[in-house]
Amino acid sequence: MSDFTVIHAGTAPGLPAPATPKNVPNRGGEANPSADALKAQFGDAIKRVDVVWGETNVTIDIARALDIVRWLHDDPSQSYEYLSDVTAVEFRDRGLPIEVIWHLRSIKYRRFLRLKGLIAKGQPLSVPSVWPVYKGADWLERECYDMFGIKFEGHPDLRRILLWEQYAEGFPLRKDFPLRGRFSRAEQLRQALSANPEARYSMEELSIADAFSELPLDMRARIKGGESTGE
Amino acid sequence: MATKRTVEVELSTTGIGRDGKPQRVPLFVGEGGEGGGPAVAAPPSTEPELEGEHMLINIGPQHPATHGVLRLVLELDGETVVRCIPHIGYLHCGFEKIGEYRQYNQIIPWTDRDDYLNCVGNNIAFSLGAEKLFGIEITPRCTVLRVIGMELSRVISHLVWMGTTAIDIGAFTPFLWSFQERENVYNLFEGWVGARLTTSASRVGGMAADIPDGWLDGLRAFVRTFPKTLDECDRMLTKNAVWVGRTVGLGVMSPEEALNYGLSGPMLRASGVDYDVRKDFPYLDYETYDWEVPVGVNGDVYDRYLVRMEEMRQSIRILEQAIARLPDGPVNIDDPRVILPPKHKATSEMESMIHHFKNVMEGPRPPIGEAYVAVEAPKGEKGYYMVSDGSAKPVRWRIRPPSFVNLSAIPKMVEGHLLSDVIAINASIDIVMGEIDR
Amino acid sequence: MGLIDAPAPSIVSVDPAQSEGWIATRLDFLVNWGRANSLWPMPFGTACCAIEFMATAASKFDLARFGMERMGYSPRQADVLICAGRVPFKLAPVLRRIWQQMPQPKWAISMGACASTGGMFDNYAVVQGIDTIIPIDVYVPGCPPRPEALIYAIMMLQKKVMKDRMSDTAARMEMEPDPLSQLYIPPSRIDALSQQFGNSVPQTRSGQ
Numbered sequence: 001m002s003d004f005t006v007i008h009a010g011t012a013p014g015l016p017a018p019a020t021p022k023n024v025p026n027r028g029g030e031a032n033p034s035a036d037a038l039k040a041q042f043g044d045a046i047k048r049v050d051v052v053w054g055e056t057n058v059t060i061d062i063a064r065a066l067d068i069v070r071w072l073h074d075d076p077s078q079s080y081e082y083l084s085d086v087t088a089v090e091f092r093d094r095g096l097p098i099e100v101i102w103h104l105r106s107i108k109y110r111r112f113l114r115l116k117g118l119i120a121k122g123q124p125l126s127v128p129s130v131w132p133v134y135k136g137a138d139w140l141e142r143e144c145y146d147m148f149g150i151k152f153e154g155h156p157d158l159r160r161i162l163l164w165e166q167y168a169e170g171f172p173l174r175k176d177f178p179l180r181g182r183f184s185r186a187e188q189l190r191q192a193l194s195a196n197p198e199a200r201y202s203m204e205e206l207s208i209a210d211a212f213s214e215l216p217l218d219m220r221a222r223i224k225g226g227e228s229t230g231e
Numbered sequence: 232m233a234t235k236r237t238v239e240v241e242l243s244t245t246g247i248g249r250d251g252k253p254q255r256v257p258l259f260v261g262e263g264g265e266g267g268g269p270a271v272a273a274p275p276s277t278e279p280e281l282e283g284e285h286m287l288i289n290i291g292p293q294h295p296a297t298h299g300v301l302r303l304v305l306e307l308d309g310e311t312v313v314r315c316i317p318h319i320g321y322l323h324c325g326f327e328k329i330g331e332y333r334q335y336n337q338i339i340p341w342t343d344r345d346d347y348l349n350c351v352g353n354n355i356a357f358s359l360g361a362e363k364l365f366g367i368e369i370t371p372r373c374t375v376l377r378v379i380g381m382e383l384s385r386v387i388s389h390l391v392w393m394g395t396t397a398i399d400i401g402a403f404t405p406f407l408w409s410f411q412e413r414e415n416v417y418n419l420f421e422g423w424v425g426a427r428l429t430t431s432a433s434r435v436g437g438m439a440a441d442i443p444d445g446w447l448d449g450l451r452a453f454v455r456t457f458p459k460t461l462d463e464c465d466r467m468l469t470k471n472a473v474w475v476g477r478t479v480g481l482g483v484m485s486p487e488e489a490l491n492y493g494l495s496g497p498m499l500r501a502s503g504v505d506y507d508v509r510k511d512f513p514y515l516d517y518e519t520y521d522w523e524v525p526v527g528v529n530g531d532v533y534d535r536y537l538v539r540m541e542e543m544r545q546s547i548r549i550l551e552q553a554i555a556r557l558p559d560g561p562v563n564i565d566d567p568r569v570i571l572p573p574k575h576k577a578t579s580e581m582e583s584m585i586h587h588f589k590n591v592m593e594g595p596r597p598p599i600g601e602a603y604v605a606v607e608a609p610k611g612e613k614g615y616y617m618v619s620d621g622s623a624k625p626v627r628w629r630i631r632p633p634s635f636v637n638l639s640a641i642p643k644m645v646e647g648h649l650l651s652d653v654i655a656i657n658a659s660i661d662i663v664m665g666e667i668d669r
Numbered sequence: 670m671g672l673i674d675a676p677a678p679s680i681v682s683v684d685p686a687q688s689e690g691w692i693a694t695r696l697d698f699l700v701n702w703g704r705a706n707s708l709w710p711m712p713f714g715t716a717c718c719a720i721e722f723m724a725t726a727a728s729k730f731d732l733a734r735f736g737m738e739r740m741g742y743s744p745r746q747a748d749v750l751i752c753a754g755r756v757p758f759k760l761a762p763v764l765r766r767i768w769q770q771m772p773q774p775k776w777a778i779s780m781g782a783c784a785s786t787g788g789m790f791d792n793y794a795v796v797q798g799i800d801t802i803i804p805i806d807v808y809v810p811g812c813p814p815r816p817e818a819l820i821y822a823i824m825m826l827q828k829k830v831m832k833d834r835m836s837d838t839a840a841r842m843e844m845e846p847d848p849l850s851q852l853y854i855p856p857s858r859i860d861a862l863s864q865q866f867g868n869s870v871p872q873t874r875s876g877q
Contacts (some may be wrong), residue, residue: 004503004528007486009511020513026366028597048513052600053363081490082506084605089618089627103603103614103631106508107490114603139639149326162320162668163794164759171791172328173627179332181793186859188793189801191854192758193765293713295742300715300760322715325794340789347717391720410727417724427815428721431860626772665716668757 032056062117066128083134299664322668330628334594343429346666360604360615388609437563482644482656496611501527501534508607594623707736711747716754718781725816755783
């Protein structure tokens with residue numbers, strides 16, 4: 001009757017019973033076995049491995065992020081099926097690089113791994129997208145772009161998600177962005193109120209990504225002719 | 232997707248059978264309604280194929296069935312959804328930016344307001360994250376109290392889900408029943424921390440307050456009476472022909488897809504993935520409680536409903552065990568660097584006053600490092616990721632929002648379904664816009 | 670504001686000696702009486718306050734006692750807009766649009782600290798009080814307000830409705846926002862009319 005075979009967590013043989021971690025040291029402790037496997041597989045692309053509060057951080061060469069994530073996902077000895085989070089960190093110390101963080105989980109092995117890619121200051125904010133591996137990365141990467149301005153190369157539809165697309169003040173979670181925004185309150189309200197609530201409810205919306213060829217002929221002709229129904 | 236599935240329903244409309252019992256008629260959903268029962272499957276289309284434009288329909292951002300300010304732009308072919316483009320951000324309030332300007336204890340009121348159906352659970356999850364960052368081990372009594380808080384808020388969050396989803400699908404009564412039970416839990420929270428909804432119940436290293444005398448009696452009464460209400464709702468919905476007809480076979484996600492889309496919580500378990508953060512990455516000694524993880528096998532809206540109903544029952548099981556084992560002792564840890572001294576000491580002893588002053592004005596400082604703590608919130612895996620540079624305020628406070636990721640799968644789930652089914656599928660995700668937009 | 674203290678209008682006069690059983694009253698009173706006791710709310714619920722609004726509408730607090738059981742989810746069939754929850758800038762044009770879609774006579778309740786003043790969200794994303802977007806009749810403090818507070822606000826609004834006069838059309842005039850700034854009051858005049866606010870950093874309403 002059922003279509004699906006249930007996937008159980010922790011089916012890998014020889015796993016200890018899960019328990020609440022106690023007395024975790026600040027630094028050191030047992031690293032996730034995947035870190036060594038990554039070193040063996042990718043060599044130079046793995047810059048650093050450290051264990052902070054029991055969580056393994058693997059600092060990687062950001063250009064190879066997609067390869068590494070794909071291997072972690074596909075290799076049966078790793079089997080990281082689940083992407084928890086994609087985010088970024090900018091430090092108050094302006095000299096430190098911006099970190100892009102991936103939180104991965106292996107359901108089968110009950111492992112948690114944090115991948116970090118560093119973007120040095122002055123470098124272009126550009127990261128390979130992991131969307132081809134995890135569909136769940138779609139909105140997480142869009143949000144990261146919205147908040148930090150980090151471009152995820154290979155993402156199918158990278159545009160602002162939480163703020164509106166004409167938002168002109170910048171990227172809110174960058175440290176040079178003031179808490180109350182760059183514009184005055186009146187200017188913020190004026191810009192917000194002059195936005196058209198009907199916008200993004202238009203034919204252009206559908207042509208943004210991949211639907212253009214599927215649109216009816218007359219719609220295609222009208223959009224090509226420059227007709228705009230939105231903003 | 233064309234699955235044949237039999238769900239037993241009670242047809243209240245056809246009344247009582249000869250044996251004096253409500254008639255039960257097997258209901259076939261999907262293709263092929265053979266067997267004599269009424270087929271709820273969509274009848275074969277008799278309309279001629281119409282060549283024409285696709286139609287755009289805008290739902291939201293202010294619409295009663297979008298559970299907040301979600302906006303869906305749907306491209307329809309006739310009444311079938313061809314494409315769905317969700318628009319979010321209508322409730323973007325900059326939580327994460329504000330968190331960088333607040334001390335750890337000061338962030339806790341914001342955690343109330345990000346997923347406002349699960350306030351106590353969020354407070355505790357944030358405290359767990361901050362405690363990991365500080366390297367604090369909480370007291371045994373605090374651990375059990377936190378389990379009680381988390382399970383209570385799971386129950387009331389699922390109750391809102393049940394009530395509002397029932398309204399969306401056409402039943403009003405479960406909404407009233409579930410809010411009746413919520414009022415009971417509100418009263419409990421009010422007795423504990425003084426607030427109904429936005430509780431700010433926990434602190435780094437402990438709780439805002441110990442439970443007052445006699446509070447456990449109120450909790451026992453709730454644990455005793457709540458399953459009856461749940462059974463009533465169960466009787467009302469589970470075999471209801473309308474409910475079954477409008478939920479079975481909708482928005483199916485296979486286990487592999489669900490994992491790949493990053494779904495979590497009841498959405499993931501209904502799709503047949505036996506994964507619960509409480510079981511697999513336990514916290515608060517959840518591994519020592521005796522309870523089970525409900526798992527669905529069809530991945531549709533109906534299974535998500537069944538999973539949530541069973542989760543409420545399991546929460547009650549955990550609550551019973553927590554009441555039985557609640558130890559005596561202090562709630563807060565004995566560390567004046569993070570815990571405020573009692574008020575009478577702060578006004579009479581020099582040392583306590585200094586601690587109080589430094590705690591309030593400067594705030595406790597964690598060591599340099601970072602911590603990610605995920606808990607099983609009612610919506611799914613809720614994570615708080617904090618990065619410290621050694622100062623009293625986090626460099627980055629990241630909320631991993633479960634319903635944000637769950638909602639991102641809605642274009643996939645509604646594709647090919649009818650417009651009216653979009654409402655049911657959207658409701659089954661259990662979205663909270665405060666958490667999605669932050 | 671004088672709203673509460675003014676004496677109740679003379680209501681009804683009945684002459685029991687007359688067997689025909691007529692009563693005399695002012696048309697104003699009759700219309701207002703009807704309006705005040707069947708205010709159809711338009712819940713513009715965005716965040717936490719919407720949950721407390723739902724609790725108010727549910728069985729324990731039972732908004733139906735105030736003639737409000739019919740939620741007008743369409744703004745075109747509603748009398749009172751209840752804005753429950755914070756309103757970010759992205760939602761501001763939507764709120765303005767919904768207010769403009771409501772037919773006269775209409776009233777608005779701002780429920781909760783965030784809707785009234787921006788509350789704890791003093792940052793780049795949130796409107797600092799929805800009275801910068803639409804005119805508000807009753808503000809409800811609280812984060813979120815208890816259902817009792819909302820009910821009290823509704824009773825205050827009912828009193829205000831009872832004071833309405835047909836001859837005074839000014840209250841029902843549709844305000845047109847300044848086309849340039851989209852604000853009801855031009856930014857140059859905002860500071861003259863308002864006071865500084867903010868706990869740690871003093872701010873002005875215009876932000877200049």
